[in-house]
Amino acid sequence: MGKRAAIIGTGQTNHCSSREDVNEMELVYEAATAALKDAEMTIKDIDAVVLANMELFEGRALPDMWCGEGAGAFMKHAFKISTGGTSGTSGAISGYYHVASGLFDRVMVVGFEKHSEGDASGGMALTDPFWDRHIAAAAIGNFALSVSAYMADRGVTEEQSAKVAVKARRNACNNPHAHLQMPDLTVKEVLESPILAYPVHRLEMCPQSDGACAIIFASEEIAKKRCPRPAWVRAAVTRHDHIYLGEVKNRLSTMRSLREAAKAAYEIVGIKEPLKEFDVAEIYDPLTYAEIAWYEALGFCKDGEGGMLIDGGVTQMDGELPVNPSGGVISTNPVGASGTIRVAEGALQIHGRGGKRQVPDVNLALVTGYGVYCWSDVLILSSKPY
Amino acid sequence: MRREVQQEELLRVPVHMKLHYRFPAGAHYERFFKEMKETGRIMGVRCPECRRVLVPPRPVCGECFARTEEWVQVGPKGTVVAYTSICFSFIDLTTGKPRPIPYGAGLIQLDGAYSAINHILEEGDPGKLYIGMRVEAVLKEKREGNIGDILYFKGIEE
Amino acid sequence: MNPQVAVIGASQTKFESDKGYEAIIETVFNVVLEAMADAGVKRDDLDSIVTSSVDLWDGRTASNQMLTDVVGAIMKPESRVAGDGLGAAFQGIMTILAGVSEITLVVSQCRGSMGAYYEISNWVFDPIYQQTLGLDYLSAGALQANHYMKQFGISQKDCARVVIKNLRDAQNNPYAQVAREATVDEVMDSPMLAYPIKEMDVAPISDGACAVVLASREKAKALSKKPIWILGAGSCLDSHYLGDRDLAGGDALIRASKKAYGMAGISDPLEELDVAEVSAAFSYQELLWTELLGFCGRGEGAKILQKGMTSLGGTLPVNPSGGMIAGNPVTVAGLTRLVEAVLQVRGEAGARQVRGARKALAHGTTGCCGQGQYVMIVGN
Numbered sequence: 001m002g003k004r005a006a007i008i009g010t011g012q013t014n015h016c017s018s019r020e021d022v023n024e025m026e027l028v029y030e031a032a033t034a035a036l037k038d039a040e041m042t043i044k045d046i047d048a049v050v051l052a053n054m055e056l057f058e059g060r061a062l063p064d065m066w067c068g069e070g071a072g073a074f075m076k077h078a079f080k081i082s083t084g085g086t087s088g089t090s091g092a093i094s095g096y097y098h099v100a101s102g103l104f105d106r107v108m109v110v111g112f113e114k115h116s117e118g119d120a121s122g123g124m125a126l127t128d129p130f131w132d133r134h135i136a137a138a139a140i141g142n143f144a145l146s147v148s149a150y151m152a153d154r155g156v157t158e159e160q161s162a163k164v165a166v167k168a169r170r171n172a173c174n175n176p177h178a179h180l181q182m183p184d185l186t187v188k189e190v191l192e193s194p195i196l197a198y199p200v201h202r203l204e205m206c207p208q209s210d211g212a213c214a215i216i217f218a219s220e221e222i223a224k225k226r227c228p229r230p231a232w233v234r235a236a237v238t239r240h241d242h243i244y245l246g247e248v249k250n251r252l253s254t255m256r257s258l259r260e261a262a263k264a265a266y267e268i269v270g271i272k273e274p275l276k277e278f279d280v281a282e283i284y285d286p287l288t289y290a291e292i293a294w295y296e297a298l299g300f301c302k303d304g305e306g307g308m309l310i311d312g313g314v315t316q317m318d319g320e321l322p323v324n325p326s327g328g329v330i331s332t333n334p335v336g337a338s339g340t341i342r343v344a345e346g347a348l349q350i351h352g353r354g355g356k357r358q359v360p361d362v363n364l365a366l367v368t369g370y371g372v373y374c375w376s377d378v379l380i381l382s383s384k385p386y
Numbered sequence: 387m388r389r390e391v392q393q394e395e396l397l398r399v400p401v402h403m404k405l406h407y408r409f410p411a412g413a414h415y416e417r418f419f420k421e422m423k424e425t426g427r428i429m430g431v432r433c434p435e436c437r438r439v440l441v442p443p444r445p446v447c448g449e450c451f452a453r454t455e456e457w458v459q460v461g462p463k464g465t466v467v468a469y470t471s472i473c474f475s476f477i478d479l480t481t482g483k484p485r486p487i488p489y490g491a492g493l494i495q496l497d498g499a500y501s502a503i504n505h506i507l508e509e510g511d512p513g514k515l516y517i518g519m520r521v522e523a524v525l526k527e528k529r530e531g532n533i534g535d536i537l538y539f540k541g542i543e544e
Numbered sequence: 545m546n547p548q549v550a551v552i553g554a555s556q557t558k559f560e561s562d563k564g565y566e567a568i569i570e571t572v573f574n575v576v577l578e579a580m581a582d583a584g585v586k587r588d589d590l591d592s593i594v595t596s597s598v599d600l601w602d603g604r605t606a607s608n609q610m611l612t613d614v615v616g617a618i619m620k621p622e623s624r625v626a627g628d629g630l631g632a633a634f635q636g637i638m639t640i641l642a643g644v645s646e647i648t649l650v651v652s653q654c655r656g657s658m659g660a661y662y663e664i665s666n667w668v669f670d671p672i673y674q675q676t677l678g679l680d681y682l683s684a685g686a687l688q689a690n691h692y693m694k695q696f697g698i699s700q701k702d703c704a705r706v707v708i709k710n711l712r713d714a715q716n717n718p719y720a721q722v723a724r725e726a727t728v729d730e731v732m733d734s735p736m737l738a739y740p741i742k743e744m745d746v747a748p749i750s751d752g753a754c755a756v757v758l759a760s761r762e763k764a765k766a767l768s769k770k771p772i773w774i775l776g777a778g779s780c781l782d783s784h785y786l787g788d789r790d791l792a793g794g795d796a797l798i799r800a801s802k803k804a805y806g807m808a809g810i811s812d813p814l815e816e817l818d819v820a821e822v823s824a825a826f827s828y829q830e831l832l833w834t835e836l837l838g839f840c841g842r843g844e845g846a847k848i849l850q851k852g853m854t855s856l857g858g859t860l861p862v863n864p865s866g867g868m869i870a871g872n873p874v875t876v877a878g879l880t881r882l883v884e885a886v887l888q889v890r891g892e893a894g895a896r897q898v899r900g901a902r903k904a905l906a907h908g909t910t911g912c913c914g915q916g917q918y919v920m921i922v923g924n
Contacts, residue, residue, distance in 0.1 A: 002643035014388055020396050021389035023672060049781075054605065055626065059403045061600040061667040062627060065911040066784045075795060078781040078916070079634070082599065082626035084606035090623045094635060101641030103777075118403075130415050130442070130533060144470035145493050145504065152517045197491075198471040198512035236644070238621035242448055243609045246441070246493050246502030250467075260619055372609045399672050407603035407659045412567020446573050448613025451587040453573075 002100030004385050006223035006230035008216050009039025010344035010351075015179040015211030015332045018116035024058060027212045028070030028112050031337075035108060035214035036072075038353070039226065043072035046216070047104040051080040052091030052111040053336035058118045071110045071214070085284065086238070087111060088213070088339025089369025089377035093236040095217045096379075100233075105219040111340030112212035139286070140205060142245055142373060144197035147289045150252035151199070156292055158199060160307035162190035164288035165203050165330060167316060172327025174317075174356035179209045179332040204288040204330070211334035213341045220385065231347035231365070231381040235265035241374040248374050252293040258368065258376040259297045265378040266299070269364075274321075275300045275314070279362040280349045281323045282342040284370035285330050291323065294368065317359070325349070325357040339369035339377065346381045414443045417457070423531040428523065430499050432456040438500035461496035462523040463542065468493040469507060469515040494521060494539055505533075508540040520544050549640045550764035550771035551922065552647075553583025553757030554883040559721040559871030562657040563751035568602075571753050572653050573614035579755035584767055585647055587616040592645035595624045596632035596652040596875050600664050615651050628652075628823070629754065629879025630908030630918040636758045637774055646760045652880075654873040656749035661874070668912055670784060681825065681912055682746070684786060686738035688913045689828040692792040693740065696843030698831060700740050704731035705846070706827035707744050707869055709855055714866025716856075716895035721750050721871035731827075745827040747872035754880050772886045775903070776810070776921040778803025784915060791913060797836040800917040805838075808903070808921040813860075814839045814853075817921075818901040819888045820862045821881035823909045825872060833907060834862055837919070856898065864888070864896040878908020878918055889924045 011034025013019070013027055022030065028051075036042060049071045051064040060066070064073075064080035071078070081091040088111035095109035150156060169185045172178035185203070193203040223230040239257040242248050248256075262274075271277050283298070285291035292306035300321065301309050309315055315323035326345040329338050346365035348354050363384070369377035411419070414431065421429050430439040431454040433447035439458050440447060447454055469492040475484045490507030492515070508524070509515055521539035529535040555578035557563075557571055580586065593615050595608045604610070608624040615622065621644075625632040629652030639645040665681035692698065707726060714723035726744070734744040764771035780803075782789055782796035801813075810816045820837065824830035831845030839860055840848045848854055854862035863869075865884045868877050885904035887893040893901075903923040910916035 002641065016388075019388070020393075020398070021391050025670065054599070056599045056605045059401070059600075059667060060671070061598060061664050062911055064627065064781075065668055065915055066670040068781050069784050073781045074783050075780060075799060077634075077779040079631040079779075079910075080626045081623055081635075082606065083608060083622075083624050094623060094638070097635065097638040097642040097644070100643065101638040103638065103641065130409070130411055130419075140474065141470060141472050141476075141491055142504070144472075145468040145491065148470060149468040149493075149517060194473070195471075196474045198469075198473065198488075200470075238623060239619055240612050240617045240622045242618065243612055244442070244501060245504045246467075246495070257619065372606050399676060401671055401675065403667075405600070405603070405659055405663060408564070409603065409658060410564040410567055410655070412570050415567065444613065445567070445570050446614050448616075448618045451613075451616050451618075 003102050004220040004232065005096050005099035005217050006232045007347035008218045008223050008227035008230050009035045010215050010347055011035030011038050012177040012213045012341065012344060013211050015177055015209045015334055017207065017209060019114065019210035024114045024117065025067045025070040027114060027210065028067045028110055031212035031214040032071045032108060032110055035216050039216045041216065046072060046076065046106050046108050048077040048098050048107045049073035050091050050095045050098065050107065050109045051078065052087040052109065052340060053080060053113060054082055054084065054087055057335065058114055067112060071108060083371055084375065085335055085371030086339055086369040086375050086377050087336045088341065089343060089379065090238060092215055092340055092343040093238060093377060095215065096233045096236050099217045099219050105222055107217045108214055109340060110212060110214040111337035113334035113336040114210045115208035115334065116210050140200060141197045143287050144200045146251040147200060149250050150289060150293055153250055153253045154304045156289065156307045158191055159187055160292060160310050161204055161288040162187040163310045164291045165190045168324060168328045168330045171317060171325050171357065172331035175326045178327040179207055200287060206286050206330045206333040209332050209334045211332065211337050213337045213344050215340060215344050215347065229351055229383060231350035232385045233379065234382045235268040235380040237261045237265045237378045239376050243372065245373065251374055252290060255293060255297040257374050258294060261376045261378040262298050265380050269380050274298060278321055278364050278366045280325060280359045281321060281366040282326060282345040283323060283368040284339060284342055285324065285328045286370060288330060322359050325354065325359055342367045342369060343379060350381055350383050412445065414445050418443050419531040422535050423529040426525050427459050428461040428496060430458050430460045432458050439498060440501050441496060441499045441503055458498060460498040464494040464496040464521055466492045466515065466517060466519040466521055467495050467502050468517065471510050471512045490515060492539065505536060506538040508538045546761065547773035547775055548761050549637050549774045550759050550768065551756050551886045552759045552764050552768040552771050553579040554886045555579040555582055556719050556754035556880055556883050557752045558719045559750040559752040559873060561721060561748065561750060563655065564657065568653060568655060569610060569614045572611055572651060575753045575755045576615055576649065576651060579757050583757035585757060589647050590616055590620060590649050592639045592648040593617045593620060593622040594632045594636045594648060594650045595622065596627060596629040597624065597654060598626050598875055600667055601654055601659055601874055603659055615649060627875065627916065628908040628910040628918060629876050630882060630906065630920065631910060633756065633879060633882055634777060634779060634918065637777060640758055640760050646763045648758045649755060650758060650879065651755045652876045653753035654875045655751045656873055657751050661749050682741065683738050684912045685826050686741045687786060688791040689740055689826065692828060692832050695792040698846050700732060701728055702846035703745055703827040704728045705849055706830045707731045709849065710863055710866045710869040713856055713864050713896060714870035717865045717870060720866045722748055723866060723870055741826055747825045747868040750871045750873040752871065752873035752876050754876055754883050756879065756882060770890050772889050772922050772924055774920060775923045776804035776808030779918045782915045786913065794836050794914055797833060797914060797917040800919045801837050804919040804921050810921065813837060817860055817903050817905050819864060819898040820860060820905040821865060821884045822862060822907040823868055823877045823881055825868050827869065830862065830867065861898050864898060881906040881908060882920060885922050889922055
């Protein structure tokens with residue numbers, strides 16, 4: 001078995017549509033310094049740095065070469081993980097491996113993206129050159145396709161989807177870092193926002209944000225010494241699936257990579273009733289419908305009952321299992337950082353440093369990442385090391 | 387924290403990116419496009435282990451980690467398994483210009499195939515599209531050997 | 545401490561200037577099957593997969609997505625290190641030490657022929673100062689070459705001898721792209737690209753892939769007759785701005801190698817290592833890296849080469865495969881060095897075999913002028 005590892009500090013930038021006041025390296029620096037401050041450390045305490053980013057969105061090759069400086073990687077072990085939307089969670093999982101392997105004791109992971117600097121839609125359309133480029137419509141069109149199948153299969157309604165958007169943007173108001181904060185948003189407004197790709201409305205999709213997020217992992221000895229309430233990594237699981245859209249029919253309904261990853265992670269920790277056992281969940285919701293589908297894939301309810309969870313307020317801040325108190329990806333989405341933010345927000349809840357978005361008495365947090373249409377990461381964080 | 391600065395004082399460095407790539411298609415795509423160009427037939431490959439017919443054809447069935455060598459004709463008729471109508475302007479990477487909106491797009495399961503393919507639907511009105519709708523591929527007269535040789539899928543009565 | 549991770553399978557493709565006759569996924573599938581056959585494992589045995597590739601060189605976003613099927617990653621954990629393949633091996637080692645994997649496949653692929661190698665390398669530099677000045681790997685390499693050569697009195701002919709050694713030795717390597725007898729005059733007469741770097745001083749642009757199978761101690765002992773153990777590993781990132789670095793020195797490589805030597809219990813690398821495979825994209829870099837790796841004193845890289853100490857049959861043969869001068873598929877280079885090091889220690893390096901090799905060093909770099917450095921020591 002590997003060594004125990006915990007998250008002892010997190011830091012985020014203020015995320016928004018365009019952080020023109022800083023360059024990409026400075027953005028990384030902002031998150032890194034915030035995390036160091038949170039962990040009461042200096043950069044000298046850090047042994048290794050893992051970066052996470054989708055370089056094509058800004059048109060950089062090996063952006064870790066430049067932005068690594070911002071993360072304080074100078075004269076340290078460093079590399080970058082890039083796996084689409086899961087980059088941020090996979091980067092965090094790599095950070096966990098760094099410590100669990102025993103090779104490093106204090107590791108910083110920084111996810112970052114500066115969408116305003118490039119053409120993310122064009123970047124995302126750069127998939128299979130022989131097929132998708134002629135006919136694809138970036139992430140939104142591809143999502144819309146699976147939404148149509150999911151709605152037909154499970155009977156999820158437009159209103160239920162819109163309720164997810166309302167929950168997310170209201171929760172975001174409690175998160176000073178969130179991009180889209182809409183305290184007065186209503187279901188009607190969501191459904192009256194322009195349709196991007198039928199049946200998906202603008203306010204049901206994630207935005208494109210500029211932002212960075214840093215996490216500090218530490219070995220058991222250091223975590224116990226430095227952090228009053230470390231967020232221990234109890235499980236970190238990745239599952240990948242096919243890349244051809246048509247290969248995974250009913251993608252949202254089945255989402256087997258998330259189901260399998262969750263199953264494996266639950267087994268490691270011994271989770272039987274996720275809805276009851278988890279105190280909070282930060283899940284990667286690229287659009288509203290996906291959040292409902294993930295409720296089902298993660299076993300919060302039976303298949304076909306995801307809509308009822310949102311109707312019943314079960315996943316609201318005061319519900320049985322608050323999902324995305326941060327506002328989630330549909331409120332804030334710097335892609336390379338989106339997964340890192342999920343992990344940071346999960347850890348923050350255990351640290352008890354969630355401010356206005358703090359859920360009371362969090363001992364067990366579920367975190368997921370999502371990328372390249374059907375890849376999944378699942379992490380389970382706990383206030384107890386075992 | 388966000389730095390206080392006036393918009394007009396911001397220095398921006400414009401960089402235009404222009405890179406050229408040549409993607410090797412490999413034997414499977416080569417045969418698929420050649421067949422479509424010359425005969426108008428849509429071809430898939432059958433996995434020797436799970437027996438699923440995969441479109442687009444590819445050298446390896448990821449599920450079984452097995453090489454695929456048996457070619458099978460599929461379509462041109464098929465069934466819509468998912469659909470949308472794209473309503474936002476989007477740069478067509480093959481022309482560099484925005485594609486006229488709205489347009490229909492779908493996942494179409496061709497008759498005889500396991501996998502569905504994503505392609506354009508002639509019908510762009512979501513009210514007239516439905517899952518289970520029967521469609522047929524409409525091919526270009528002068529085909530060039532790329533996926534654009536299928537213009538779109540049109541609804542059919544059966 | 546007993547080494548905990550072993551390489552139990554290794555394979556590489558022939559490096560070619562244009563593998564346009566097959567798709568990337570075909571190349572990768574073949575190299576993966578070979579590595580798995582070499583290791584005696586099946587797809588079901590793989591617990592984890594790590595790939596290395598870079599979107600800009602692949603011309604597509606999250607470019608590892610095209611590999612999911614062919615690296616056997618369906619419903620398995622795959623992660624990608626977007627950089628040199630030796631970095632991916634690092635992550636692979638950590639999956640095993642962290643106890644989440646007993647067998648990990650590490651794969652690296654790149655097609656230099658597909659895009660514009662040097663234009664893309666311009667996009668590595670920060671967009672505000674250096675990129676707009678038009679720096680790329682070649683022009684930056686020339687700056688480093690001058691700095692290093694001036695400081696230590698290295699001549700262009702000294703560098704030419706690196707080319708001659710590597711091209712000659714590459715004739716023993718069936719995977720090499722370029723291999724032949726050459727002369728100092730020929731190198732000196734080849735067209736000047738960026739002073740003092742001439743056409744023959746530069747690694748060619750290549751297509752290729754390679755793969756290794758890593759295993760935990762228990763699995764390696766159960767599965768493999770010839771497990772090659774990872775004895776030490778170190779890595780280090782230097783500063784990005786060229787002007788901030790000592791281009792003729794390089795603390796990053798010194799630190800990375802010291803870490804690896806420390807783990808492997810090596811105090812005198814020249815004596816204790818039997819062979820070294822280093823990632824030198826330019827002839828001068830082989831001299832510089834051998835110095836920073838501690839094979840000789842500063843400025844003595846050319847001297848030990850001229851004495852034949854780094855040739856096949858010398859005290860410490862460097863790049864008996866021909867190194868990157870014989871083939872250079874960008875991100876694949878570092879992992880190829882590991883594959884070669886493994887073959888040497890197994891005694892399976894064919895005509896390029898260093899007699900009785902027991903400990904070997906593999907070196908990889910990422911970014912410009914060796915900004916990122918990886919060092920691994922393997923042994924039997």
